Amino acid sequence: MGLVPRVVVDVMPKPEILDPQGKAVLGALPRLGFSGVTEVRQGKRFELQVEGEVTEAVLADVHRMAEMLLSNPVIENFEVRVEETA
Template structure:
């Protein structure tokens, strides 16, 4: 069993009020090193069997249609417990 992670973030040109709220709170808590915050979502999907290019293509469709709003968000799919470069190469992405 493998874990596929989908990270979803607002596109750079989209305002991120939650990230700005966190950024505003940090100095009040004594954290002065952070200069910007963007808040996103992380989804961890358990997948039975081998991670193939076909499985990654299915996960990509899930990410695009359900887990993200492609108009205002970007997403990345990556595999934990496997070499990401190996899987990306198998998927024809490398």
């Protein structure tokens, strides 16, 4: 079986936007015995399986999906990339 391409969209809050979920995780880590973490930002990951080859046109479509549906461009940044999976 060969490698299957998967398009991944990572969505994160913009740096200037407060991240209460990340702050909650950061506060919980020391109570669980973990130290040395100075910041936590929580985001979302979308994995898209697409038909056929992942072309520039497919990536452009995924970019538009991320802008229109998968993220809120006012408060979030996103990154589109391709991963190979077994």
